[in-house]
Amino acid sequence: MDARFSYREAAVRGASPLRLVILLYEQAIEDLRQAQVALESGDIEGRTRAINHAIVVIGYLQSSLDKEHGGVVAQNLERFYDQLRSGLVEVQFKQSAGALQRQVSLLMQIHGAWCEVERTTAGTAATNPESISSTVNDEHRPTTEWNA
Numbered sequence: 001m002d003a004r005f006s007y008r009e010a011a012v013r014g015a016s017p018l019r020l021v022i023l024l025y026e027q028a029i030e031d032l033r034q035a036q037v038a039l040e041s042g043d044i045e046g047r048t049r050a051i052n053h054a055i056v057v058i059g060y061l062q063s064s065l066d067k068e069h070g071g072v073v074a075q076n077l078e079r080f081y082d083q084l085r086s087g088l089v090e091v092q093f094k095q096s097a098g099a100l101q102r103q104v105s106l107l108m109q110i111h112g113a114w115c116e117v118e119r120t121t122a123g124t125a126a127t128n129p130e131s132i133s134s135t136v137n138d139e140h141r142p143t144t145e146w147n148a
Contacts, residue, residue: 018118021061025111028057032088032104039097047095051088058085080110 012023031054038046062081065074084103091100 018114018121021064022111022114022118024057024061025107025114028054028061029104029107029111031057032100032107035091036097036100036104039095039100048092051092055085055088058088077110080106 012020015023031050035047035050035054038044038050058081062078062085065077065081067074067078070077084106087099087103087106090096091103
C-alpha cells in the first residue's frame, strides 16, 4: 500500500469538517502540481488525469457548500469554484503552464484562508458558517472578479 495513501486515510478519520475542507484543498493543489509536471514533460495522459481529478475534488467542495446558511461566503465560494473549474478546462485545451500556475495560486490563497479559519476558530467555523466570514475577509480573498 502507498504510504501517502495510508497517511491521508489516517488524517481523514476523525477529522473535523473544516479539516476535511483543508485536506480537499491540499489534494486539489497536489493534483495541479502533478499536472504541471506532466505538462512540462509532455505527458498528456498524466496531465489530463491530474486535472480531471482536481476538477472532481473541486466539484466535491462545491457540492458541500451550505448555500442556505452560508451567506456571502458560500456565494463567493460558489463563484470561485465555477471559475476555477472553467479555468482548468481552459488549461486542458490551451496547455498553458502559466494558466495552470494561476489556478494553483488561487487555490493556495483560499487554502491559506481556511487554515487561518482553523487556527482562529479551533473548529467552530465548521458548524457556524457566519464565523467564517469574519476570518475569510478581503485580506484573504484573491483579488479576482469572483469576490465582487
